[in-house]
Amino acid sequence: MAFGLSPVYVEEFKQNDLDRDHFLVLALEAALMLKWTISYVNESGFIATTRLSWKSWKERISIRVENGTADIKSECLGAQFYDWDKNQDNVNALIAAIRSFKRRLTEEEIENRLAVLREQFSANEDNVSDNPHVVTEGTDASLVGRFSLGRGYFITAALIASNVLIFILMMIKGVHFLQPEGQELLRWGANFRPMTLEDQYWRLLTSCFLHFGVFHLLINMFALLYIGLILEPHLGKSRFLAAYLFCGITGSVASIWWNDMTISAGASGAIFGMYGVFLVLLTTNLLPDTVKKRLLASTFLFVLYNIVYGLTTENNVDNAAHIGGLLCGLIIGFAYFPSLKKAGFPSLKYATIGLLTALLLWFSTSVCRSLPNDFGKYEAAMKRVFAMEAMALEIFSLPKGTPDEVYLKEIRERGIYYWNENINVINSFKNLELPQPIRERNSRLKKYFEIRAESYELMYKGIEEGTDKYNFKIGEYNRKIEYILKELRGNSK
Structure with missing residues (x-):
């Protein structure tokens, strides 16, 4: 199972007795049989995408044929951090279909289809590139490839560095790096209703920078890096930082509202909120239609899957914080829209952040005062x-x-x-x-x-x-x- 910013699986396929053109015909027939969409093809290979479904949240499959070997790569698109072996399954399915067509198609059938294919080749097209950043408007490039060119990720880097540094300090002070004790996390500022409501409201923020072990930290930081690469260039430093902190605090408030005796920590409430902001942006005209069409469904399914997973499993997931952060992010996304639309009016941006700050203080105070302790x-x-x-x-x-x-x-x-x-x-x-x-x-x-x-x-x-x-x-x-x-x-x- 692959894991990363864009999970990917690559396998080499030996053509053996097939030349490049004959192999390409078989591979294209196999991709069409699998009901994949062919978005680009030339004499060196092609690019296809899987259909969106509950089993597949869209993957891009690229084939590059060279020197008797075909490099077959399947890469996740959209907001996916785990591929649950989908990429390997895609490659295996394609190879099995190629072998099936090789047995079924006669030499004459292959030549006829190759003749049709050659008419479609464009003489001036470059070969398929393994660089995910070399894409056109219509191709299904990876999410990071589409948005991560250039600078503008200072806040994302600073937040990741802060979380990692705090975790290192905790380990230096003797906190277990795999399974820290609840009392240890409380000493560092974890969220716990009995303590938070005893005038320790700073825990609503500090808990967002603590984690239940190194794996919890790594998963959240990968998620933060991914959404940061997408959002920070579009929101800017001040909007991005404000949204992250607002969503984190709201997630913490939701946690103590729902859980009376649960120790809560982690950046996931804030990160879910940033996905909420992104979902709203995908419903507006601020992003190209091709990007919205490609990413809206996959991002929604990613968020929905994680929410449902937290609700249906007994794995100590603080789903209240996730949902609270997500809802806050949706509200912030709509609130940011006017200032993003009118980028030339910085006063509108800061007025929006100020209004959201006042609303957050009112909401947090009201909820905390209403809670029994x-x-x-x-x-x-x-x-x-x-x-x-x-x-x-x-x-x-x-x-x-x-x-x-x-x-x-x-x-x-x-x-x-x-x-x-x-x-x-x-x-x-x-x-x-x-x-x-x-x-x-x-x-x-x-x-x-x-x-x-x-x-x-x-x-x-x-x-x-x-x-x-x-x-x-x-x-x-x-x-x-x-x-x-x-x-x-x-x-x-």
Whole structure:
């Protein structure tokens, strides 16, 4: 399976007993039988494209015949980064069809078709080139070849460099390069609703520059490079950067809106947004009709496939961020259209970016304020619980020889008081939407606090009455406490 900016598969085919002209006839017949569209042909080879379908999102097949060998190349067109072996299948299908026609066609039939073909050859046409940039308006050149000539990719390069540099810094600091822990990503700024809504809104942006391992990074950077080569020359630096950041932040907002307990990171929300911008441009008159016709369907299918893949598989894909970024990109694409149409009015461009910035701030603030943050409230309350537990346990740190009156006061006013306060806090969690494992943990904590309070009551009675008759019961309570603590630590065996 090929992977890259334009996945490609190349194979050499030995002509053996066939000369160039006879082989070319068989190859053309094979391509027509496969229902490919022949877009260019001369005495050295031809170019054809596959039909658009669910199985094939259009590939360009080029054949160059030279010195008894035919170089057969199949290359993906449009926004495709994986070929799922489609290119190899195309080459294999063509070779099989050539061999089939070689057995079926007689020498006379081949000569008749060759005579017709020679009449169509243009004497002044150059040979088929292996350079994907040498194309005409009507040929199906690769997407990068069509748009990547010249300069103008500063923002794309800067964004890729930023993502890679941050990933390298994370590795230097000890973060695993294949499977980083969630807590490590949170320390670096990953998006997580309980933390983001606790006045850590900067995570909406920083999470767009973090990745769950090197493969996650590479896939996203290939995608960013590809769409950057397409869009940045058309949008310009300021529009491209603004659209990327807006889509990334919107994807992060969508993520915490949909996911209450998911750690999210990655540039894919922003990248999906850039595809949204591109889809809108393909529906306008800003691009040539030949480009729009060739790329609109394949780009749409690429986006649709990735969305459906994220919805139908359990692979930890944050589809909310993808969809949020995509929708933002569609809106930005329409918003950019007037300033792109009137390129001579830079004030319109900056006014559009300013308006989009205001809308993003309003949207993000509104969504974040409307979201419940029960887990954030729970964590804040638990910090208070642990602080009160520590104060309740201070009785065991009193020095030897402490008067009984002091012990009694500490047990009543600090120990028993704080254990009961903790029980009240745990009871207040009933109104929060919390995951079942946390609810089960809270039940154990409540039992632990109740036993502690009962144990302190007996300690108070023992000291007040000057007796040790409660020691056995206190010992039972202590054994129960140890068992619950083991359960809470996850090692109750």
